[in-house]
Amino acid sequence: MSETEQKLIEPTANEEAAEEAHQTTTAVEEQTVEATDVTTTEMAVAAPERKKEPPKGARSYELIFLVDAGLPKEELNSLIEKIQNFLEQREGVVDNVRISDVRKLAYEIKKRTHGIYVVFNFWLQPNLISELERMLRLEERVLRHMVVKTRA
Numbered sequence: 001m002s003e004t005e006q007k008l009i010e011p012t013a014n015e016e017a018a019e020e021a022h023q024t025t026t027a028v029e030e031q032t033v034e035a036t037d038v039t040t041t042e043m044a045v046a047a048p049e050r051k052k053e054p055p056k057g058a059r060s061y062e063l064i065f066l067v068d069a070g071l072p073k074e075e076l077n078s079l080i081e082k083i084q085n086f087l088e089q090r091e092g093v094v095d096n097v098r099i100s101d102v103r104k105l106a107y108e109i110k111k112r113t114h115g116i117y118v119v120f121n122f123w124l125q126p127n128l129i130s131e132l133e134r135m136l137r138l139e140e141r142v143l144r145h146m147v148v149k150t151r152a
Contacts, residue, residue, distance in 0.1 A: 052093045053093070054123030055091045057125060057126075058093070058124055058125050059125075059149055060121070060123055061123070061124060061147055062119065062120065062147070063136075064117060064120075064145065064148075065118055065136060065142045065144065066109070066116070066143045066145070067079065067118065067143060068114075068115060068141070069103075069112070069115050071141060076099070079139070080097060080118060082139075083136075084120075086132065086135060087132070090125070090131075091125070092128070093122060094120060094121070095122060095123070097118070097119070097121075099116065099117075099118050100116055102115070103117060109143045109144060112143060121150070132147065133145070133147060
């Protein structure tokens, strides 16, 4: 076989590199398309539901409460769910729930030096706030709580 025939039969190193680059480019394009599809799907799923309108005469409040840092996540989630259910059963509307990281307390509270703050923004009838505060006082997992009216 002559050199020319061998060159025609055997692909050169440049041709092999070009073929690999083409395959890599195709794979990257396919991944990009898949990622775009996933992102679009996640955005559609993550779209927030339309918030309920607060009942007539309801006021805007902020509830801040402190729990022990050693409380398991399941317990914390069940406590948050309990408070949300309490508010929703009384026609309240929960706007926002924020959970902080573990924080060092300025002073000991019930022999605890670290805690987690949870903040609720919600709408509720003013006459039901005393009932909410009573429930929080009786809840053993809550170390401290405070309810503040936020809008006039």
